[in-house]
Amino acid sequence: MTDIAAPASGLIRPDKDRFLSEDNPFEAMMQRFDHAAQLLNLDPGLYKILRNPEKQIIVSIPVLRDSGQVEVYTGYRVLYNTSRGPAKGGIRFDLNVTLEEVKALAAWMTWKCAVVNIPFGGAKGGVVCDPGTMSMAELERVTRRYTSGIIETLGPDSDVPAPDVNTNERIMAWIMDTYSMHKRHTVTAVVTGKPVEMGGSLGRREATGRGCMFVTREALARIGLPMQQARVAVQGFGNVGSLAADFLAKEGATIVAVSDKSGGLVNPKGLDVADLLAWAQEHRQLAGYPRAERVSNEELLTIDCDVLLPAALENVITSKNARKIKAKVICEGANGPTTAGADKILEEKGVFVIPDILANAGGVTVSYFEWVQDRGGYFWDEDTVNKRLEAIVTRSFREVVGLSERHKVNTRIAAYMLAIDRVATMHRLRGMYA
Ligand code: NAD
Numbered sequence: 514m515t516d517i518a519a520p521a522s523g524l525i526r527p528d529k530d531r532f533l534s535e536d537n538p539f540e541a542m543m544q545r546f547d548h549a550a551q552l553l554n555l556d557p558g559l560y561k562i563l564r565n566p567e568k569q570i571i572v573s574i575p576v577l578r579d580s581g582q583v584e585v586y587t588g589y590r591v592l593y594n595t596s597r598g599p600a601k602g603g604i605r606f607d608l609n610v611t612l613e614e615v616k617a618l619a620a621w622m623t624w625k626c627a628v629v630n631i632p633f634g635g636a637k638g639g640v641v642c643d644p645g646t647m648s649m650a651e652l653e654r655v656t657r658r659y660t661s662g663i664i665e666t667l668g669p670d671s672d673v674p675a676p677d678v679n680t681n682e683r684i685m686a687w688i689m690d691t692y693s694m695h696k697r698h699t700v701t702a703v704v705t706g707k708p709v710e711m712g713g714s715l716g717r718r719e720a721t722g723r724g725c726m727f728v729t730r731e732a733l734a735r736i737g738l739p740m741q742q743a744r745v746a747v748q749g750f751g752n753v754g755s756l757a758a759d760f761l762a763k764e765g766a767t768i769v770a771v772s773d774k775s776g777g778l779v780n781p782k783g784l785d786v787a788d789l790l791a792w793a794q795e796h797r798q799l800a801g802y803p804r805a806e807r808v809s810n811e812e813l814l815t816i817d818c819d820v821l822l823p824a825a826l827e828n829v830i831t832s833k834n835a836r837k838i839k840a841k842v843i844c845e846g847a848n849g850p851t852t853a854g855a856d857k858i859l860e861e862k863g864v865f866v867i868p869d870i871l872a873n874a875g876g877v878t879v880s881y882f883e884w885v886q887d888r889g890g891y892f893w894d895e896d897t898v899n900k901r902l903e904a905i906v907t908r909s910f911r912e913v914v915g916l917s918e919r920h921k922v923n924t925r926i927a928a929y930m931l932a933i934d935r936v937a938t939m940h941r942l943r944g945m946y947a
Pocket of ligand 1: 721748749750751752753754772773774775810824825826827846847848873874876877
């Protein structure tokens with residue numbers, strides 16, 4: 514822990530009233546940040562620096578629709594902090610994208626990269642659009658025009674996007690191509706989450722779910738519950754949830770409930786995850802699966818289980834349902850599934866929470882491996898990727914738990930303390946350019 518001067522308490526959150534409600538994502542992040550900053554005795558100057566995004570870009574994206582009409586979309590890219598290295602963070606295409614949300618997600622990425630100690634800062638981007646109503650050609654035009662709008666910030670040494678909500682490998686390939694055409698040479702390391710054929714990393718698709726499995730295994734060992742006796746409920750059966758369920762089942766856990774947008778399934782004796790994966794692949798949803806009872810998404814959260822793995826949405830564990838949760842361990846596969854109000858209740862109940870910035874950091878860790886491989890021009894086999902992921906994630910878990918025990922704080926605040934301290938240390942060592 515670095516020795517940082519005591520804050521003048523009056524300086525903490527001078528503009529708190531500017532922030533809206535508890536489920537405002539930036540507010541949720543700032544509440545945890547403030548708590549950790551106070552415990553760290555963060556210098557007031559550093560506090561001011563770390564609570565403000567470094568750069569916020571807003572672009573208008575004129576695009577020709579297939580109908581011949583022009584539409585203008587709004588795009589954002591926020592670089593929250595780049596003191597530790599190039600900004601890293603996904604790009605989402607969604608009607609609900611707001612600057613406030615992009616700022617919060619960019620800050621989260623800063624802390625997430627610092628928790629696992631990879632040399633990246635944090636960023637996030639988004640375009641306010643409904644990709645469900647767009648043709649492939651329109652999606653490509655939006656992607657390329659947005660990329661050219663933010664091209665000055667992009668680059669392997671400055672800002673490296675990745676997929677997020679409603680964006681995928683295909684879109685990363687278009688960003689890489691647009692950037693490379695401007696640079697007049699191929700630059701694979703400008704994005705991660707690319708197709709493996711064009712410089713993506715083996716193991717990237719599975720990395721977040723695999724990371725969830727590693728940290729759950731560590732948490733179960735801490736509470737003395739063997740994996741073979743652990744009953745797990747998973748909310749969300751997409752990339753993170755379905756793969757986490759699969760990895761945990763392969764480790765010997767019993768998956769008692771899963772859900773997606775179409776509803777939930779339960780079997781206290783255990784669901785056949787391979788069979789569920791095949792069903793979801795064929796039917797694109799869990800609804801209709803015949804070999805389990807149905808359960809609502811709300812019920813799933815409070816079902817009788819040992820591990821709850823929210824891997825779908827923000828703000829699903831709140832002060833309203835936290836008391837009813839029976840799980841001993843919560844592994845936050847999703848970003849921001851637990852509100853700050855619920856944190857306190859879970860702590861009182863003695864639930865072991867593996868916070869999102871640690872639990873789902875497997876994805877950005879293998880993105881880092883992808884960037885390293887692209888820059889080195891030398892690619893690793895999948896086993897090497899998975900072993901290096903396991904080493905980083907389990908080491909980070911132990912660092913967070915060690916800090917939580919030493920400072921007698923919950924694991925989320927310990928993760929923030931670890932992250933903020935690492936970013937603050939970099940600022941202190943670098944000094945201030947004036
Ligand atoms: P995804 O789109 O592949 O899957 C989301 C799943 O959630 C789907 O099964 C969907 O049906 C389900 N869902 C949606 N609404 C629901 C509801 N109301 N109740 C229950 N389930 C619902 O997304 P993903 O990549 O798996 O991401 C899930 C979460 O994990 C997000 O919060 C994301 O930000 C976070 N995350 C993802 C990664 C990654 O590498 N994919 C990395 C870090 C964090």
